[in-house]
Amino acid sequence: MTGYPTNLNNSQWQVIKAFLNDYRKRRYSLREIINAIFYLIKTGCQWRMLPSSFPNWQIVYYYFSKWKSDGTFERIRCSLVKRYRRRSGKKSQPTAGIMDAQSVKSTLVSSSVDTGYDSGKRIKGMKRHIIVDTTGMLLCVKVHSAAIADRHGGRLLSACLSRNWKNVKKIFVDGGYQLPGKNQLSNTPINGYELEIVKRSDLKEGKVSPRRWVVERTFAWFETNRRNAKLYERQPQTAETIIELSAIRQMLNHLYT
Known part of the structure; x- marks a missing residue:
C-alpha cells in the first residue's frame, strides 16, 4: 500500500468501505483507488500524472465516474454530515x-x-x-x-x-x-x-x-x-463531485484522526 499523507487511515477506510460493496476479490484495491482520488484532489495533479504506485489512472477514473454517477459519493457525504452533527451534539437533520x-x-x-x-x-x-x-x-x-x-x-x-x-x-x-x-x-x-x-x-x-x-x-x-x-474540470458535474470529495475528506479528518 502507498504511504502518502493523503491516504485514509484504517478507521476512515472502514467508513468508506461500507458504501462500496467491497466483498469480492479484486485485481485492484478499492482502498488504493480512493487514496488515488484524494491524492489528486489534494495535489491538483492531472489524472494521467497519478504516481505509478497507484492503480492505472484509467482504472481510478473509471471508479471515480462510476461512484459519481451512481450517487455513492453523495451517500457518503450525507452520512458523514449526520455523524458530524451528532458528534457536535446536534440532531442529524x-x-x-x-x-x-x-x-x-x-x-x-x-x-x-x-x-x-x-x-x-x-x-x-x-x-x-x-x-x-x-x-x-x-x-x-x-x-x-x-x-x-x-x-x-x-x-x-x-x-x-x-x-x-x-x-x-x-x-x-x-x-x-x-x-x-x-x-x-x-x-x-x-x-x-x-x-x-x-x-x-x-x-x-x-x-x-x-x-x-x-x-x-x-x-x-x-x-x-x-x-x-x-x-x-470539463463538466460542472465533475467540479461538483470534486467539491463533494473535498468535504468528505474534511469530515473524515474531523471525525477519525
Whole structure:
C-alpha cells in the first residue's frame, strides 16, 4: 500500500468501505483507488500524472465516474454530515443552512464548459454555489456560469437541498440574494424557506457577520486542496463531485484522526 499523507487511515477506510460493496476479490484495491482520488484532489495533479504506485489512472477514473454517477459519493457525504452533527451534539437533520457562492477562474481545460463573467468579482469562469449547515458541513453544491447572479443561482440549489435535507426551514444569505425592495427571493423553487439576509452595512466596524463566517470558513477548507484553486474540470458535474470529495475528506479528518 502507498504511504502518502493523503491516504485514509484504517478507521476512515472502514467508513468508506461500507458504501462500496467491497466483498469480492479484486485485481485492484478499492482502498488504493480512493487514496488515488484524494491524492489528486489534494495535489491538483492531472489524472494521467497519478504516481505509478497507484492503480492505472484509467482504472481510478473509471471508479471515480462510476461512484459519481451512481450517487455513492453523495451517500457518503450525507452520512458523514449526520455523524458530524451528532458528534457536535446536534440532531442529524439540520433545520437551517447558510448559502454563498464563490467565483473561480476557468482554465484552457475547462474552456468548453459554459463559463461566464462575474462583473462584480471581475472573474471569468464558474461559480461554486453551496449550502452548509450551521457547523460548516456541506449540504449541497451546484457549479454554474459565473455570469448567473447569486439570487438566480440560489434557485439551482433547491432540488438537491430538498432531496436530502427536508427539515431545513431557514437559510442565511448575504445581500446579493435580495431583490430590490424585497426581503426574500420571489418566484423561486425554494419557496417556503425563510431567508435571513445579513448585509455588511448592518455590521459595526470590526464585527464578524453572524453565521456568514461559517460558509466562508468552508470555502477556505476547500481551497486547501490544489484541485480547487481554479476550474480544471470539463463538466460542472465533475467540479461538483470534486467539491463533494473535498468535504468528505474534511469530515473524515474531523471525525477519525
